[in-house]
Amino acid sequence: MDRMEELGFRSETDRQIFREAAAPVELSPFGLHSGMFVPTLERQGTPEQSRKWVPLGKSFKMIGTYAQTELGHGTFIRGLETTATFDPETQEFILDSPTLSSIKYWPGNVAKTVNHCLVMAQLYTQGKCHGTHLFLVQVRNMEDHTIMPGLEIGDIGPKLGFDGVDNGFMRFNKYRIPRMNMLMRYAKVLENGDYIKPKNAKLTYGAMVMIRVFIVMDAFKTLSRAAVIAVRYSAVRRQSELRPGGEEAQVMDYQTQQYKLFPLLATSYAFLLAAEGMSQIYAKISSDIERGNLEDMPQLHALACGLKAFCTWVACEGIEVCRMSCGGHGYSHASGIPKIYANIVGACTYEGENTVMMLQTARYLSKCYIRGQRGESLPELIQYLTTDLNVKSTLGEDCSFESLVAAYSHRAARMVAVACKLQQTNKKKGMAGHDAWNKSTVPFIAATKAHCHLFIVRNFVTILSQKKIDPATHNVLSQLCTLYAVYGIVENMGEFMQDGYFNQDQVSILNRKVLALLEDIRPNAVALVDAFDYPDHLLQSCLGRYDGQVYEALYEYSKSSPLNNTDIHSSYYNYIRPMMQKRSESKNISAKL
Ligand SMILES: CCCCC/C=C\C/C=C\C/C=C\C/C=C\C/C=C\CCC(=O)SCCNC(=O)CCNC(=O)[C@H](O)C(C)(C)COP(=O)(O)OP(=O)(O)OC[C@H]1O[C@@H](n2cnc3c(N)ncnc32)[C@H](O)[C@@H]1OP(=O)(O)O
Ligand SMILES: Cc1cc2nc3c(=O)[nH]c(=O)nc-3n(C[C@H](O)[C@H](O)[C@H](O)COP(=O)(O)OP(=O)(O)OC[C@H]3O[C@@H](n4cnc5c(N)ncnc54)[C@H](O)[C@@H]3O)c2cc1C
Secondary structure, eight states: OHHHHHHTOOSHHHHHHHHHHHSSSSOOTTHHIIIIIHHHHHHHSOHHHHHHHHHHHHTTSSOEEEEOOBSSOSSOGGGOOOEEEEETTTTEEEEEOOSGGGSEEOOTTTTTTOSEEEEEEEEEETTEEEEEEEEEEEOBOTTTOOBOTTEEEEEOOOOSSOTTSOOEEEEESSEEEEGGGBOOSSOEEOTTOOEEOOSSGGGGGHHHHHHHHHHHHHHHHHHHHHHHHHHHHHHHOEEEESSTTSOEEEGGGSHHHHHHHHHHHHHHHHHHHHHHHHHHHHHHHHHHHHTTOOTTHHHHHHHHHHHHHHHHHHHHHHHHHHHHTTHHHHTSGGGSHHHHHHHHGGGGTTTSOHHHHHHHHHHHHHHHHHHHHTTOOOOGGGGGGGOOTTOOOOOOTTOOHHHHHHHHHHHHHHHHHHHHHHHHHHHHTTOOHHHHHHTTHHHHHHHHHHHHHHHHHHHHHHHHHHSOOOHHHHHHHHHHHHHHHHHHHHHTHHHHHTTOOSOHHHHHHHHHHHHHHHHHHGGGHHHHHHTTOOOHHHHOOSSSOTTOOHHHHHHHHHHTOGGGGSSSOHHIIIIIHHHHHHHHHHHHHHHHO
């Protein structure tokens, strides 16, 4: 913190980059404090509350986290059981965990690090429940960090990853906080207990939308780091004979290795641009919301949910491909890839389980489809839903951006229409609305993935057509953009072909194009990963080192293994030698017999 002040880092982006550089492989125990706790105080607190608490948070006098999930509920926020009951006599809220399943469980850094939490609880006042609201709760003594009386707090135990974060549990026993500790920007409880409701109950969910936007960038960061490691290693690693009798080939010269890695390189660039585009849309709509204009709130929610789910799913699958493309050394922590995977794969679950998030977007697409069918105007990003599905592709040998975007628009429009028609058919069969919905959710998930894929392809193409980029760079980025789009079609051909949108010749063109692009990108592959400019300190990888001294690094890494501190390990004396002696004695006995 002080170091950031000394270095003059003012923007949150710069501070985040510094934090990641300072703690490259372990997530910071203050990630949630800076990334969720403080921004939520700023956005969900009244101006007075923000003025009081935000400086304390930014100066780390108050260290907090976001405590919403419980043992029994994470996804279904309306089902949360923690209660906050207003006591007008004392002007306090009484927080309570009435059941075992209501115990707060998973909140990051609650176990040992934070002294405050933003707690999501069911608000009760004047005997009535008004749904979930956020409350600022002091959980540890500010003098000696002991747990406040009335609270039980602990660590939840080892996890797949996220080792730098002490996820914990927290149980409230009639724990009192001041009335003014309810975040009251949108909803209020007056001194007499009267409840003033917000313009939209989902404004309380705003913190989650913000993090989902952050996570799209995290998907780029983690996938691109794995791609840097795998591509650099593939340039250094020589294995097997490509030409009989010739020298062993760089594994990057095998077409299969290129087909594994270059689309992931293209995806990394696509996700960076998508994350930037998502952040711009978030900045615009969230500022409208803060000014009271909630018109685009549903569109923001749907986009943030969909991209968070789509990008984290693809990134995690891609990171695994990068690991496996490094052979045995990829499986070692020396590669740096297992830690990247372990830290980001949780993002498919936290901040909204991906399937649930996709279904939120699907619900929005379903409503937009109906509006489109009625001829109503649709937001620009959704207007493709009214695409004429009788049109066939005009794709030619050049695989133009226009024909590729048209293909993705057609695929998404067709798939949304299929899912909506199934939902409508279910209703016509007499199903209740919720059953008609549930019995169409599998096609809706597929359609929503197509919707997100379209957003990313279209965004990449738009930026290349709008930004002023020098011709040489534009040419290479255009190759990456084309590879991302053509690879996506080849890998999902069935969804593009189901209604005969492409003819057989066009399918052949696409299959040829994806292989030709691998050759086009091969000469620039290392330069394209170097362009991310990740320092070795951040990658923490013997395989992805900038100097390519892989074997020297692996040898030094291995020698530093703690197991090498002694030649003979204690297990020999404690287990192996006694076992061998026992065997030899029994052998002597059997020999005598
Ligand atoms: C390099 C490695 C990086 C790793 C990251 C680490 C550090 C990075 C540093 C900084 C980043 C920042 C922070 C830290 C990073 C990571 C985070 C770490 C931990 C994660 C923390 C958490 O997990 S917090 C808990 C998250 N929990 C959830 O997200 C719960 C998900 N559930 C929900 O959101 C809701 O229950 C729901 C949306 C699924 C359903 O809500 P419900 O109330 O039931 O509403 P519905 O009935 O479904 O819909 C009604 C109506 O409301 C609309 N709606 C719903 N939500 C919203 C919303 N948020 N905004 C706007 N509108 C909403 C919905 O669309 C419906 O509308 P219609 O009626 O019109 O259809
Ligand atoms: C690393 C990590 C860090 C976390 N940090 C925090 C934190 O700091 N603060 C915090 O409050 N929480 C935190 N969480 C909790 C996290 O937010 C929840 O785990 C997440 O929201 C998923 O909810 P759940 O666990 O209830 O999953 P569930 O919803 O129980 O998921 C189980 C299955 O049910 C399915 N499912 C659920 N609802 C539906 C539906 N409506 N339709 C179809 N399928 C459905 C899901 O798709 C999934 O396959 C963290 C979790 C992890 C893994």
